[in-house]
Amino acid sequence: MTEPRTRVAAFDCGTNSIRLLICDLQGSVKTDHLREMKIVRLGQDVDRTGRLADEAIGRTLSATRDYAELIPLLGVERIVFCATSAVRDASNGEAFCHAIEGILGVRPIVLDGPSEARATFLGATRELSPERSLVVDIGGGSTEVVVGMGGEIESGVSLDIGSVRLTERFLASDPPTADEIAECTAYVDSLLAPVAAFAPVSRFVGVAGTITTVVARALKLEAYDSRAIHGAELTHETLRSACRELIGMTVADRRALPFMHQGRADVIGGGALILDRILELLPLDTDTMTASVQDILDGIAWMAAEPQLG
CATH class of the missing domain: 3.30.420.40 (ATPase, nucleotide binding domain)
Structure with missing residues (x-):
């Protein structure tokens, strides 16, 4: 049937x-x-x-x-x-x-x-093999960090750090000063401390616009190409180098990047800083991150099939 x-x-x-x-x-x-x-x-x-x-x-x-x-x-x-x-x-x-x-x-x-974290995890992993995974979604106002396997969440948090929030609060200069970056880093590290206690995982999946933009930088794309980004596996060292480059640029230099969405150029530094600190602090049994263009939006679509939604 x-x-x-x-x-x-x-x-x-x-x-x-x-x-x-x-x-x-x-x-x-x-x-x-x-x-x-x-x-x-x-x-x-x-x-x-x-x-x-x-x-x-x-x-x-x-x-x-x-x-x-x-x-x-x-x-x-x-x-x-x-x-x-x-x-x-x-x-x-x-x-x-x-x-x-x-x-x-x-x-x-x-x-x-918790619901945002669940939707993020569902969207990122629904079409992947059922392996225990860490999923990270860096948004404009919050960051979701979720561990689970096969659609079941083991632990997850939604942190009040995002690209827009951090830029407005800490990164006022163009480009950000060393003191601004240091203050922002200390703040992010303090919020990531509980997440660092998660049990290590062997698959790390990064989703959403901040992370896919960092991946585009790391891949040196001549235009934003979701087909090139989706499924790309990059080492932490490569990603952190791309993060630091984006953090240190002026907004004008970011806007000149061929893959950069113009509405993201002024805040990508804050998001890149979050990803850099996650790569430094989170317990990972892998030295690579898999990028995915499947994220919370896909999770919301899957949740639409749940009769209790809304």
């Missing part, structure tokens, strides 16, 4: 970007039809003010309206909109969710830290 097929529109509304995946779910098979990303910087100044800025909300609602036009054209049957760090940290997050519901007709799900 053929399993039913459901066409899903999955939204990942993060601190820096809003992304859309339209795909078919049929049993254990996911078939992608469309992936879109817009940099909207919803988390602009949230770390300082505790609120979503009016202009940031405007950018995000505009992007959502653009995405909404695609949904009927592609025959979507179920919509799942998940918001993460910026919205859960903001005092006006409820008003933002109400506005999104007015556009899409569905109530946004604001993922708490």
Whole structure:
């Protein structure tokens, strides 16, 4: 008997970007039809003010309206909109969710830290062999570090460190000064201390835009190429060298890189610093990281098949 097929529109509304995946779910098979990303910087100044800025909300609602036009054209049957760090940290997050519901007709799900970590792990590992893995997703407002195997999470944390948050808080100069980098490093190390106690793992999977951008730098790509990035295995030494290069660049020099998304250039240094410290501090029985373009967005799509979601 053929399993039913459901066409899903999955939204990942993060601190820096809003992304859309339209795909078919049929049993254990996911078939992608469309992936879109817009940099909207919803988390602009949230770390300082505790609120979503009016202009940031405007950018995000505009992007959502653009995405909404695609949904009927592609025959979507179920919509799942998940918001993460910026919205859960903001005092006006409820008003933002109400506005999104007015556009899409569905109530946004604001993922708490454990749920965000679970979605990240599910998206990153669903199509990999069932091997015990460490998955890291460095976002704009938070970083998820998860250990598990075969879809079951052993331990995981969502840390309030991300590329936008750290840049706004610590890395004000262009390029960052040695003192700024040192202060930021000490702060990140203090938050990573509990994660360093995880039992060592032999497979390390890195996902999401910060990490794939570092990988593009390490591979010396002439353009952003998800096919070249997905599945690439790079040594920690190679990755850390790319991280340090990105941290030390001016924003103008980053923008000139052929693989750099222009909306990421001003904050990639903060994200690269997080990855550098993770490679230094986390217990790994491997000297390589596998890059994946499958991440929390794919996890949100898989979660759409769960009847209790929302």
